Amino acid sequence: MQSREKEGTPTAAGQAETERYQPGSDADFERLYRTTYRRILGTLVTLVRDVATAEDCAQETYERAYKGWAKWRPDAPVEAWLHRIAINVAISDRRYQRLREAGEVIRRLGRPASGPDPAVVAERSVVVQAMKKLPPKQAAALVLRHYHGYTNREIGATLGVPEQTVASRLAAARKHLQAVLGK
């Protein structure tokens, strides 16, 4: 990870930044959606209860982003902006998670017991399950760093905190994860 940053290889966070978007443009927002949806969804899967919820949160993320699309500044990192919204959506979702438990049970009963469905695989992953037990901002820092390849600076821009805070938050997240995984 460090070596990639030193070589100047564009990180995952930079992929969407190479695109140019016009604030308020519906066509550009649709392009942004197509470009960034999978990464936003990947982040949300580690933060919320299951993949279906992550998909709902992703849609909620883009709805909120669309409302502020006209005010988005082109000089701001667009994917970091989206991730910030997504993490806030995930935090809100966790607060109301218990209210949806009954509905989730019904939905799970209707699914096949096993299969190659990636959603099922993700929900059964020990690491993903362990990350869901972390505080949302710690889990977000982990997935932004170890899945999306963000630098600490980019994570800081996404979460709206200083780089040093990101470093300490990552350290705490790793320690917490080790405890959860029993390693």
Add this chain to the structure above:
Amino acid sequence: MSDLERELESELHRVLDAVAARPIPTRRSAPGRVSLRALLGGAGAALTIKVLTGVAVAAAAVTVAGAATTGSLNPAVWGQQVSDHVQECKDRIANSGQHGIGDCVSSFASQHGAAVSSAARQHGNGNGNGNGNGNANGNGSSNGNGNANGHSKDKTKDHTPPAKTSSTSPPTFDPEPIDPVGTHPPVAISPKP
């Protein structure tokens, strides 16, 4: 990179790449900003519906009350009835040798106005506050009062000449009344010497 970080990275890619590889769904569009819901729902809409209902019921009550009084939904029927009654009053007065049809027509108009007003009040009371007020005012005032007042004015005059000699009567711009027969003796003008 520690073992934990490597394991974390590989596991996240194994799991999340599969999830992210699924087709991107159609973006869910935000609800429209046109406040149709505001027009059709809420307290404002309830008030609007009440007002519109009141107007509609008032209009219906006008029609029903008119029909109940004249026996027809056509308002021209009432006008025809008035014309017929006026002619009847004239004939009656001519036969009796009296002057003025005010009393005769006024009594007929008053009966009609009272009937329309009571019918409107009954409709209004049955339909709640808003409807009742609208109906009673609209029907009672326009039909009953208008006609009754117009003819009751004739009743007070009774075609008798006003007391011009009274010192308390104010000056008026009325035309010179017709001198009834026999009230003033003929004036005799004597030639000058």
